[in-house]
Amino acid sequence: AWREWLSAWRDFQVKADEYRELDNERVLVLARFAGRGKTSGLEISQVWTKGASLFHIRTGKVTKLSLYTNHERALADLGLSE
Numbered sequence: 001a002w003r004e005w006l007s008a009w010r011d012f013q014v015k016a017d018e019y020r021e022l023d024n025e026r027v028l029v030l031a032r033f034a035g036r037g038k039t040s041g042l043e044i045s046q047v048w049t050k051g052a053s054l055f056h057i058r059t060g061k062v063t064k065l066s067l068y069t070n071h072e073r074a075l076a077d078l079g080l081s082e
Contacts (some may be wrong), residue, residue: 009035009044017050019081028078029053030071054078 006012012035020028030052035044052074056064068074075081 008038010038011035012044014051022078022080025057027055027057028080029055030073032076 013033015034016029018030018034019028020030023027030050032049033044033051034049036042038045052068052071054066054068054074055062056066068077071080
């Protein structure tokens with residue numbers, strides 16, 4: 001599904017702004033997105049630019065990944081503030 005979603009974008013990039021270790025098993029990464037839609041030509045910044053990824057890690061391996069297209073929503077869901 002991720003590969004299919006990425007195929008819709010030209011020059012899609014994710015740049016990490018901040019890493020937050022929430023506990024022994026979770027790391028939150030706040031990030032910025034950049035890219036342009038292949039069909040629409042729409043710049044991703046016209047839709048959303050800041051998101052987050054929540055990594056669940058056990059014994060050095062990612063066991064779950066939650067993606068957010070809005071970093072404020074990620075912070076709110078996790079009970080965190082900026």
